[in-house]
Every structure is written in structure tokens, then in C-alpha cells.
Amino acid sequence: MKKIEAIVRPERVQPVVEALEAIGILGLNVTQVTGRGRQKGVTVHTGRGVETTQVNMLPKARVEVVVADADVDKVIAAVIRAARTNSKGAVGDGKIFVSPVNDAVRVSTGERGDSAI
Amino acid sequence: MKKIEAIVRPERVQPVVEALEAIGILGLNVTQVTGRGRQKGVTVHTGRGVETTQVNMLPKARVEVVVADADVDKVIAAVIRAARTNSKGAVGDGKIFVSPVNDAVRVSTGERGDSAI
Amino acid sequence: MKKIEAIVRPERVQPVVEALEAIGILGLNVTQVTGRGRQKGVTVHTGRGVETTQVNMLPKARVEVVVADADVDKVIAAVIRAARTNSKGAVGDGKIFVSPVNDAVRVSTGERGDSAI
Amino acid sequence: MPEIDAGATAWVLASSALVLFMTPGLAFFYGGLVRGKNVLSTIMYSFIAMAVVSVVWILWGYSLAFGPGSKFIGNLDFLGFTGVDSGGTFEVAGVSAPIPHALFATFQLMFAIITPALITGAFAERFKFSTYLIFLVLWITFVYAPIAHWVWSGNGWLFGLGALDFAGGTVVHINAGMAAIAAAWLVGRRRNVEHVVVPHNVPFVILGAGILWFGWFGFNAGSALNANASAVNAFLVTNTAAAMAALTWTLLSWWQSKKPSAVGAASGAVAGLVAITPAAGFVGPMGALAIGLGAGSLCYFAVRYRSRLKIDDALDVFAIHGVGGMWGAIATGIFAAAAFGGFDGLINGNGKQVVTQLIGVGATMGYSFIVSFIILKVLDLIPGLGLRVSDKDEDSGLDTALHGEQGYTNN
Amino acid sequence: MPEIDAGATAWVLASSALVLFMTPGLAFFYGGLVRGKNVLSTIMYSFIAMAVVSVVWILWGYSLAFGPGSKFIGNLDFLGFTGVDSGGTFEVAGVSAPIPHALFATFQLMFAIITPALITGAFAERFKFSTYLIFLVLWITFVYAPIAHWVWSGNGWLFGLGALDFAGGTVVHINAGMAAIAAAWLVGRRRNVEHVVVPHNVPFVILGAGILWFGWFGFNAGSALNANASAVNAFLVTNTAAAMAALTWTLLSWWQSKKPSAVGAASGAVAGLVAITPAAGFVGPMGALAIGLGAGSLCYFAVRYRSRLKIDDALDVFAIHGVGGMWGAIATGIFAAAAFGGFDGLINGNGKQVVTQLIGVGATMGYSFIVSFIILKVLDLIPGLGLRVSDKDEDSGLDTALHGEQGYTNN
Amino acid sequence: MPEIDAGATAWVLASSALVLFMTPGLAFFYGGLVRGKNVLSTIMYSFIAMAVVSVVWILWGYSLAFGPGSKFIGNLDFLGFTGVDSGGTFEVAGVSAPIPHALFATFQLMFAIITPALITGAFAERFKFSTYLIFLVLWITFVYAPIAHWVWSGNGWLFGLGALDFAGGTVVHINAGMAAIAAAWLVGRRRNVEHVVVPHNVPFVILGAGILWFGWFGFNAGSALNANASAVNAFLVTNTAAAMAALTWTLLSWWQSKKPSAVGAASGAVAGLVAITPAAGFVGPMGALAIGLGAGSLCYFAVRYRSRLKIDDALDVFAIHGVGGMWGAIATGIFAAAAFGGFDGLINGNGKQVVTQLIGVGATMGYSFIVSFIILKVLDLIPGLGLRVSDKDEDSGLDTALHGEQGYTNN
Numbered sequence A, B, C: 001m002k003k004i005e006a007i008v009r010p011e012r013v014q015p016v017v018e019a020l021e022a023i024g025i026l027g028l029n030v031t032q033v034t035g036r037g038r039q040k041g042v043t044v045h046t047g048r049g050v051e052t053t054q055v056n057m058l059p060k061a062r063v064e065v066v067v068a069d070a071d072v073d074k075v076i077a078a079v080i081r082a083a084r085t086n087s088k089g090a091v092g093d094g095k096i097f098v099s100p101v102n103d104a105v106r107v108s109t110g111e112r113g114d115s116a117i
Numbered sequence D, E, F: 001m002p003e004i005d006a007g008a009t010a011w012v013l014a015s016s017a018l019v020l021f022m023t024p025g026l027a028f029f030y031g032g033l034v035r036g037k038n039v040l041s042t043i044m045y046s047f048i049a050m051a052v053v054s055v056v057w058i059l060w061g062y063s064l065a066f067g068p069g070s071k072f073i074g075n076l077d078f079l080g081f082t083g084v085d086s087g088g089t090f091e092v093a094g095v096s097a098p099i100p101h102a103l104f105a106t107f108q109l110m111f112a113i114i115t116p117a118l119i120t121g122a123f124a125e126r127f128k129f130s131t132y133l134i135f136l137v138l139w140i141t142f143v144y145a146p147i148a149h150w151v152w153s154g155n156g157w158l159f160g161l162g163a164l165d166f167a168g169g170t171v172v173h174i175n176a177g178m179a180a181i182a183a184a185w186l187v188g189r190r191r192n193v194e195h196v197v198v199p200h201n202v203p204f205v206i207l208g209a210g211i212l213w214f215g216w217f218g219f220n221a222g223s224a225l226n227a228n229a230s231a232v233n234a235f236l237v238t239n240t241a242a243a244m245a246a247l248t249w250t251l252l253s254w255w256q257s258k259k260p261s262a263v264g265a266a267s268g269a270v271a272g273l274v275a276i277t278p279a280a281g282f283v284g285p286m287g288a289l290a291i292g293l294g295a296g297s298l299c300y301f302a303v304r305y306r307s308r309l310k311i312d313d314a315l316d317v318f319a320i321h322g323v324g325g326m327w328g329a330i331a332t333g334i335f336a337a338a339a340f341g342g343f344d345g346l347i348n349g350n351g352k353q354v355v356t357q358l359i360g361v362g363a364t365m366g367y368s369f370i371v372s373f374i375i376l377k378v379l380d381l382i383p384g385l386g387l388r389v390s391d392k393d394e395d396s397g398l399d400t401a402l403h404g405e406q407g408y409t410n411n
């Protein structure tokens, strides 16, 4: 089992969720984060609006999906497709991390392992 | 060391925390997430309240606990007990993921490993 | 590749981010969490302000950085330095967890592995 | 019949707007105090009262309350606001004012709106919205209208007795406080709440308190039904009592729980405003300081001890409006001075006024509690109605469960 | 020339303040309905209207609207408020009131501020702020001022015809509604929105609605330009229609989508307030109940069917203000009764009034739509201007992209 | 002695309510600008001023400010509001108005409340609540009351000199601005803040600004103490200056930092309102445009350069209220025209008025700064008091540390 953590633009969450649905992945969760990558931040006003500051941390969303090992690549492909803002991809489109998961448990039934995902 | 990530209903966080306390697990952290599993979402009004939409992402809470390997099973059992909304469990009660952790460090003392948890 | 998860006081996020920048770590993300460790909570008023309750869960921030294995130790050292509220460290200063990551993907380019971090 | 006075009319028009504005203010005061998952349902209890009570009042509520009628209830003379003229001045059953009759009736409507809205703090986070709508109609008809008639109609028996209630200490506050107890008792305690609800949005609580304080000037000084010395005095003492009670509560919360609470300051202000309500036309600024001091302390301790009771009056309606209203009604009997409103109280040698006030308090308490209890009990027993939402709905929050909405979304 | 009446002046001063306050209220009403990333840009559309329109009004707007002029537009007599005296009473082109001329002009300014602010709901979440500032200036000059002149100047052709519009059903609401359609059409649909915007902060929506309800008493009852029977009646029917429409909408949303919506209750209240606006001086409380019932239902269904149109009138300005305004204008012709405002309508045997009202409605709709369309089209074509922000800015949200600010930060 | 005029009384009652409402408005304006962990402590500074100052004012504050007394301070004639009658009209030391004396005193109280609340923006996020309560009492007594006496009492030396301050440019704004500088200096800079505090809730800032704008009509137009031409003019110019200054600031922020700031628009409005305050009864709409333009620019640049100073006047009280107040006081001397308020200024050939205004400005600045500084220094030195919270409390936020509350909870 693997956990796939995709950090994407907040406005791309909906497309990502739909892309995953299209490949049969239903279970997932989403967290609001702020993040920094190579993308430069935005300039925002401080105080009374007379000075600005560069905010390097931008709002992002983290979509987490735990899937069977076999599904990892198609999930990554689906996320990339849905998270890119244009066909070539732009800085700030996000990042995906894959990490190991030992076990999953469904609280309602107590099922464990792949069948619990 | 393992990280146990339990995604539960927001109103069950308090019972879960108490159940963990009862088995001697104090350190933990909680994040608000929205998620989707087999549970169907809720119908909410859009715009001016004349149309509704099905929201599939529901508010959930993620309780994260890093514990020694030996404690994993009792933590899972405690979470299941506390997170279920009735004795049989219901769809939407949540999910638990277990994943490996290589090391832990206590910032204040610099301690590492199991003693830092 | 490793994921380093540092749970620190919200007001120490800025110093931690700067400390990481100083050692060349740019990519990271931050989540608001509430947590409990050995630190005791705060007393807050309930209802109309005539009773108080002990809140054990305190606001914390989780800084997550995925780095190459080689960088783990210097990241930990930098976080510890920046997250401590005084030179000796105090209860509540936080905790760091290190866990394995199998792969990283940059959405915009599709790069994978260490070069994608 | 006096002429319509433009100055008086201007002030009572402004006051009517101010009192109407108190209800959204209350919505925020209460809405901030509950948990985030119930913010909208709590706000809706108040907001919908503006809709339902306005309609009921025009159709029959005003007539039952202020129609000449008997000692105990009005009659149907003003059904559908017939005879409630905007051309002629108000003069019914020997009470008159230099403003149009329709303005008096409209001003009174605003009081009828906020009174049941006050009650909702008692059963917030678990009361069914559908049943609440029916409750509103019945309660205005069978509880509010009669008590308003007793106290404020020239024919009312408490009016005849000389019970003083300038702007609604009995009619509004004691009345709401007693109905609150009945409702909190019958609907039962909230699930999973062991005295530990932390308000989800304290700025909203303060916003609500600010709007209430602002609107209360219309409530009390508008009750002079004129822009005259009495209105001015009511305005001044209203502010004074609110200030003193806010200060008192803040210092008490500081002393007793180590830290001065912002919600406490806001609650104290409301307690002071409640207590000065019946007295506003009858006491001066020194009396107002005393009333504010009393309100701040009594309501503070009432809230403190209430939370040890079994009855889960969620937002302490009884402890603030009930206790504050009682104190205010009695204090009117104590501190009234003829120099301000033509009546003397205990400190000016007229101890009898306290007795009269106690009769007013007692009658209102008894009638309000009993009839509110009966109405709620009946609603509880009617199949398909019932007072309380399901456990599942309560756990997930009334906003999504009942109204299909969330207070806040991240989108 | 009548004397300045202090009572009338007091009430119209208070009313002017109330109407000004409606614009921040609207800012919150609209701001709560959009997504969080556009809350500030939505609020700014309203807030900046307070700044821009105030300046334009003083310089030339008032003069064009209320200068004696011709049947169709005012003249330059009052340029820069020359001759708009605070010492003498208002008396221009045969219309007069016992308040200073400068007060009349100031009161009217508040209407000129909120009208274009209403339009912004149509193009929220995608309209350029820079172009909007220019639009404000042009629209007040070429659309608002002429229509205000037609309807409210003693010389205006609709005034001469006997079209009744007590407080702005045509001038404010139909006008804003038609401009909204033109703007929503020209600016195009929002990206990635398929009828599914969930309001980001419903308490703000209710706060806005509460402030609007409160301020509308100034809007309608202040339009009597006096503290008299007419003001009182306008106050009463304003509240009545708002209440009835809020109730109607709530029940309809309950019936049709299973749950009573809080946003729906607020929207219903606004719809009722819109519809009673032209009628406030001419109908009584029973007429107001009918108007509220009609407004609640018609606007409800208008919103429902609008969302199937291609035009993305984001916050349903046409469905509420356009439809509500039309219904109100026509209903004035139906329910007017001489007893309240000196004019009879259909139900009192004067069917002709409905025809006159229809002429007023039609003329306003046509003129407003066409001229608003032209103004926007021209702005769209001017290089460097254009109506719409870039896709990138729209996706990231107008708050950071255009204003360099975020509504809320966690710091 | 003039008769009590109901129209005047109605308007000043309404104005008093409006001015009181400004303080919660300020609480939100300031509360939105700080970081989320200090929102309640910031709000509480304002809210508790309503409580403390009301009590002090009744007991001795009013008497010190408006008791006949000497040139420099009032006396104890009105201690405990004795002799402050609601039956008779206001007539003290040669100044009179057709409203009850008690209403004048109450209206004045509202000014005394908001003035120290304004100061709190300077030391927000780090000032001790306990010390602040004592500061409030001392500051009203030793700073506010004397300056109010100089300027507004018929016996005051600045009044005698002919210094014009219609509604508080010196007494309220310059005074608050100078005390702010003293306080920000003595309390020291915030920790970990290098010019980069991003407001935590901008909608609250706009809500606050909206309430302030609304309430300011009471502040300025109520200061006519009558519902007459002067009130109307004050109302009109208040709105005009606010609008012009909001527009100016917005455009400046656009030009200088590429994006028009919503907080900037709100700040500009407040700057304009400040600057027109002393002038409201003396200039016309064209003067108001000039004053607004000046306020928008001067305060904008004052804020810009202030942030380079060492003194951490957190919410720029000096740059807005100090600078805006000075500009307004001087501009009154420039733009005053006898047609509006009976006095001519520089542009009408009376350059001497500017000199008189400068004396008023200078005297207020000097006295306010020095006495505020002394009060704060003494409080800082008293063991157990001190101005500043501990570093730990500052880091974790004053809300939990001092008040035991959090602004917002997820529950």
C-alpha cells in the first residue's frame, strides 16, 4: 500500500478529485496547506495598505490517497493530468510524494489491508 | 516506530483523544480535513438557496499519533472503539492508516527515538 | 528520500522557514494542527465567561519537508535551532518525525526522484 | 387628542429601526456563542422571528395585546391593523402619545419580535426548526400578547395596579427568561456537552453585543414615545447601567477565574441593559449605577450556578434575562424617584412600590412558565413534531442537517 | 416656501445615515455569497461606490438628476451643489418638502450610491476593478441621473404621467436589475462554475441582510421627506413585506429542496424590501402582505430558472432586483389605496394606474438595458480596459490578483 | 432659555446612539488589522472603554470638562451629574442648545468614550489590560477633560480665542494621535514584527470602517446640537470628505504599490472623516473635497513614512488621527466660509483664523503629549503594573494569555 500526497493549487482540487474518480479511486482526503516551492510568492499589502510584502508561502491543497501498490502509477498520471494549468505545466502546479503505508483499517467494519482502502 | 493516522468524524475527536489517554498515549496531533470514502456526502444549498448540490467531501478530522511498534494494535483498537458511532459501526465512521516512521526527535531536549515520542 | 515533519509553535514557523532557507532547503509546506504533548494546555473561558476549562490541545504548526537522505540531519539541526524558544529548549517546543518517502514527482515537468524535490 | 409631533415621530421611527436591528444583533450574539456547526441554525431562530412575528402581529397579535379588551387580554378591534391609523395619534384605553397609532403599533412589533428570539438561546443546538415556527405563533398569541396587555394596555390589570415597567422588564425579559427555562427543561440537555462549550466566534459575540447596546437606546429611550426629557433620561441611564454591569462582570470574571473575559464583558453589558429596561423612565444616573452593579453581579452568579443545574439553558437566557429582568423590576421599585419619572420607590420612602413590582414579577413568572410549558409539551407530543432533532442531526450539527448549509466553507 | 421642520429634518438626517449604511450592508451580503478568494473584491465594488458616486453626485450628478431641466434630464443649475442650500427648504420644479434642499440632495445621493453597487452582484468574481471605476462614473451620469429625473423630478416625463415610485422601484431596482443583465452577459460566465457556488460565509450574508433591512427603513420611510403619517405607513409596510417575503422564500426552499435555507430567508427578505419600495407610500399593511407574498414567490422562481440560463448573473441581481422591482411597480398600480397615499390602484377601481406603471417599468427597462449595454460594450472595446480579468487572476481569486490582499490570514 | 425642541432632541438622541456605535465599529476596524491571536484583546480595549469611561464621565468627567470652572478646566458643579437636568435645555457658560442638558452631557460622553479607544491602536498586541483600565481613568481625567474644556466650554481659553473645532478635530483626534505616539514609544516595539503584519481579517476592517462612516454622521452632524441647516451641512461635508479621501488613498496605493488596497480605501475614508471633523460646521462641499483630498494624501504618506520610524504605532493612530486632525484643524482655518458657519477662513480673506487654529493645534499637541507621557511613565514605573505584557504572553497572543479566550475555535 502506498500513500500518494499531491500538493496542488487549491483551484485544481476539484479536477483532481474528478480525475481520480474517473479511474475508480474514491477514498481520499484533502487538507489546506501553505507551501513554498520554486514558485515565487505573491505581493500583498501590509498594515494600512501603503507597504507591500512578498509572501512566499502560497495557499495550496494537499490531496492524500492511500492506494494499493498496483495503482500508484495511474494515480500519479491522473493527478499530473488534472493538476497542470496548461498542457506544458507551469511552475507552481505542484508536487507529488509517494510513501509506504503498512496497513489500513476501516473503522466501521474492522477490515484491514487492501480491502479497507 | 509507526505513525497511526485515524480519519474520523469531527465530533468523535474528543472521545478518541480520551480513549488514547486511557491507554497511556498522550502525544498526538489533529488536523481538519475534508474527505470522501464510501460515505455519501450531504446535500447543501448553493447560491440563493434555491438549488442544492451534493457535496461529496465531508469535514473530517485526522488524528495522528506516532507510537512505538508495540503499541500499534492497542491504539487501533482504542480508536475503533471510540470512533464508531454505534456498536456495529456505520459508513463514514472513518479509516485508519499505519505507516513507518524512522525516527522521532524532541525539540526541547534533542532526545531521539522511542523515548522522544 | 525522507519526509521530515516538524511540529512547532505557530510563532516559530517563520524562523524555521528562514533557517531552512539558510541551509538551502526551499520546498516545504505548512499545516495548522492542534496537538498535545507533555506540554500542559491553557485555561480558557467557556460559555459566558464565568467558568473555565483546561484545553489540552494547543495550536501548533506542522512544517513538512521532503529531502534527500543526505540532508536529514542538517534539517533536523536547523529546525531544532530555530524552533527552540530559548537556548535550553522548553516543553512545548515541538517534535520532529522522520519517515521514508519512496518517490517524488514534480507536476509541471514530470521529473521524478531527488531532482524533483 | 394631541397633534402628531414631528420630532416625537422622528425619534420613534428611528427607535423602531433600532429595535428591529437588535434581532440580527442577537442572532450574532447567540451565533458566536455556539459551536460552528450550529451557527446558522442559531442565527435562523432569530432571523425567522422577524418574519413570523411581523405577520402574526399585523394579523392578530397587536389586537390581542393592545386592543382595549378586558383586564387580561385585548380584543379583536385591531385585527389586521384595521383602525390602526397612521394619520391620527395613538390613544387607546386612556394611554396616548403624540405619534401616529400605526407607529406605536410598529414600535411594539419590534419588541414582540425580539422576545421569542431571546428564548432561543435556551434550546440552541438541538431544537427543531419546524416546531419552532409553530411555537413562535402560539407563544406570541398565548403568552406575549396577554402579558403585554396586562402591563402596557391602559386596561391591563398590572397597569391598573401601578406596576412600573418602562420598556419591558417583565413583558420582554422575565417573560423570555421563564419560557427559556421551560424550553430548556423540556427539550433536554445537549449531547456530549459537559459545561465545556467554547464560543466558536467571539468577535461575533462582541458584534452582537455592540448592536444590542446600540439598538437598546431605541428600546428604552423610544419607549418614552416622545423626544422629550423622559427619552433623554432613559437614554442616559440605559448607557450607564450597561457600562456599570459590563465593568462589574469583567472584574468578577477576572477575580474568580484569573482572566477578564471578553464574552463576560459583553454578557455583563447585556445584563445591565436588561435590568435597566423596566427602570429606564423612573430612575436617574445614580440609580442606574446601582442597577448596573446589581445586574452585573447577580447575573454573573446566576450563570455560574446555573451551569451546575441539570437544565441546559445553553446560552443562559434565564440567568441573564430572567434574573436581570427580576432584579430590574424590583430595583425599579427601590430606586424610582419622582424627579425622573413621577414615581417614588423605596429609597424615596415608597416601599409599597416594591410590593407592586413583586406582584408584577410573580404574575409574569408564573403565567409565562406555565403557559410556555403547556405549549411546548403539546408540541412535543404531537406526532411528527416534537421538540428535538435526532441524535444524528445534533451530532453533525443543525446547519447541514436542518438547513442544508454550512456557516463557512473553504472555497 | 414652507419653513424647515426640525422633526422632518431629524428623520431625513437619520434616514440618510441609514441608507448610506446599506451599502456596507450590501458589501457583506454579496461578500458572504461569493467564494472566499473574492470576498474583498466583492466588498470593494460596494465600498468604492461610496467614494466615487459621492464625488460625482456633488460635481454634476445631482444637477443632472434633479436640476429643473427638461422632461428627460436635469440641467446644470446645481453643478458643484451651487444653489443647493442648507438654509432654505427643498423646492424644485414644483416638488417640495419641509427639509433643507441640501438634505434632499444628500438623501438622494445615498440612493445613487447603492444602485450601481447592486449591479456588481451580477459580475462579481471576474470584473476588472479599474474598468468598474470608470463604469461607475459613466453609469451614474448616463443611466441613473436621467431615470431619476424622469421619475422623481417635478419636470420628469414619468412623473408627469403619474407613474408612482415612492422610493425607487424603477429608479433603483429595475434599473440595477437591467444593467446587471447587460453586464453579466457582456462579461461572460465565470470559469469553472456550474451552478455550484456555495457561499463562503453565510453569517456575513445574514449580517448584510440585517443591515439592509435596518437601513431600508431610511430608504422607504425617509422617502416621505417628513416625519409624518406617510413615513410611518412606509415604515410599517416595508417591514411587513420583508417579513412576508422572507417567510415565503423560506417555505418554498423547504418545500422544493427539503431544507429551509438561511440564505433563502435573507434573500426573501431582500426581495420583499425591493418589491415594497415603489409601493411604500401607497399601500397599507394588507397590500404589503400581498406584495411580500408575490415578491417571495416570483423572485424565488426567477432565481431558480435564471440558473438555467446561459447568463451568469452571479448573485442574481436581475432575479431579485429586476423581478422584484417590476412586481413592486406593477403591484403599486394594483394595491394602491387613496387612504394611504392619495392614489387608487386596480383593486380600488383604478385599472389605469397599472397601465401607467407598466409604462414606467417598460421605459426604465429599455433605457437602462440599452444604455448600460452601450457603456459596457465601449469599455470592453477600449484597449487597456476591457471588462474581464485574466483567467489566471480569476483562478487565483481577485483579492490577491487585483487588490493584493487576502480576506483572511492565519497569523 | 430656549424651549426643548423635539426635532433637535430626536436628532441628538439618534446621534448619540450613532456615536456610541462607532466604538464597536472601531473595535472591528482595529480587530481586523491585528493578528488573529490578538483580535479579542484589541476589541476589548475599545469595548471596555464604553464601560469605564461611561462611569467616570458620570461621576466626575463631565463636570471637569463642562462645569463652568476656569479657562483651563471645569469645576465640580456637575459631579455625579447633579444639575444635569433632562427637563431644562442646555445652557452653560454662555453656550446653549435647544436640547436637554442631560442629552448634551450624554452626547459628549460618547466622544469621551471613543477618544481613548482610538489611542489603543498604537499599543495593540502588547499593552497590559490591567494597566490600560487605570490609564483610561487617568487619561479622561487629566487629558481629555481639560482639553475638551479649553475648546468647547464657553469659558475655555481656546474657545475664547476663537479656535474653531466643530466636532473634535483637536479634542478627539489630535489628542488621541499625540497620546498614541507617547504610548507607542513608551511601550516599545512589538516583537518579531518588521513592518510585515498582514491584517488577519480584512472584512472586519471594512465592517468597522462602514460602521465608523455611518456613526460619524452622528459625530459631526449631531454636533450642531440641532436638526437645522448646520446639521445638514455637516452631514453633507462629512460624507464628501470621507468619499474623497477614500478615493485618494485607493488611487495612491494603486499607483505606489501597483494594486488598490481595500484596507487602504477604508483607511482613507477614516482619514477623511477625521479631517472634516473640526471643519464640518464651517466649510461647504467644495471645501470638503479639498479637505478630503488633503487628508487622503497626507495621511497616506504619513503612514508610509511612519513605518520607517522606530516608534511602532501599530495601527497608525498618529498618522491617521494625529495628522488628519492637524490637517483638518488647519484646513478649517483655510476653507471656512461665513455662508456655512458664520466664520471666514484664509480663502475668504481671513488669514488670522489659520493662526488661531495653529495655536489650538499646538496647545493640544503639547499638552496631550506631555501629560499622556507622564501618566504612562508613572504607570510603567509602579511595581506590579507596567505597560507591557511578558514576551511569552506576547508570543502566544494576548487573547489566550490575558483574556483566556480565543477569537475563533473549530468546534
Ligand SMILES: Nc1ncnc2c1ncn2[C@@H]1O[C@H](COP(=O)(O)OP(=O)(O)O)[C@@H](O)[C@H]1O
Pocket (backbone or CB within 6 Å): A007, A008, A033, A034, A035, A036, A037, A038, A039, A058, A060, A090, A091, A092, A093, A094, A095, C026, C027, C028, C029, C030, C064, C065, C066, C067, C106, C107, C108, C116, C117
Ligand atoms: N521538498 C518539498 N517538501 C515538501 N513540500 C514541498 C516540497 N517542494 C514543494 N512542496 C510543496 O509543493 C508545492 C508546489 O510546489 P511548486 O512550486 O509547484 O514546486 P516546484 O518547486 O517543483 O515548481 C509547494 O507550494 C509546497 O507546498
Ligand SMILES: Nc1ncnc2c1ncn2[C@@H]1O[C@H](COP(=O)(O)OP(=O)(O)O)[C@@H](O)[C@H]1O
Pocket (backbone or CB within 6 Å): A026, A027, A028, A029, A030, A064, A065, A066, A067, A106, A107, A108, A116, A117, B007, B008, B033, B034, B035, B036, B037, B038, B039, B058, B060, B090, B091, B092, B093, B094, B095
Ligand atoms: N483511500 C483513502 N485514502 C485516503 N483517505 C481516505 C481513503 N479512504 C477514506 N479516506 C478518508 O477517510 C474518511 C472516512 O471514510 P469512510 O467513508 O468512513 O470510509 P469507508 O469508505 O471505509 O466507509 C474519508 O472521508 C476520507 O477522508
Ligand SMILES: Nc1ncnc2c1ncn2[C@@H]1O[C@H](COP(=O)(O)OP(=O)(O)O)[C@@H](O)[C@H]1O
Pocket (backbone or CB within 6 Å): B026, B027, B028, B029, B030, B064, B065, B066, B067, B106, B107, B108, B116, B117, C007, C008, C033, C034, C035, C036, C037, C038, C039, C058, C060, C090, C091, C092, C093, C094, C095
Ligand atoms: N507521539 C506523537 N505523535 C504525534 N504528534 C505528537 C506526538 N507527540 C507530540 N506531538 C505533537 O508535537 C507537539 C509538541 O509537543 P511537545 O509538547 O513540545 O512535546 P513534548 O511532549 O516532547 O514536550 C504536540 O502539540 C503535538 O502536536
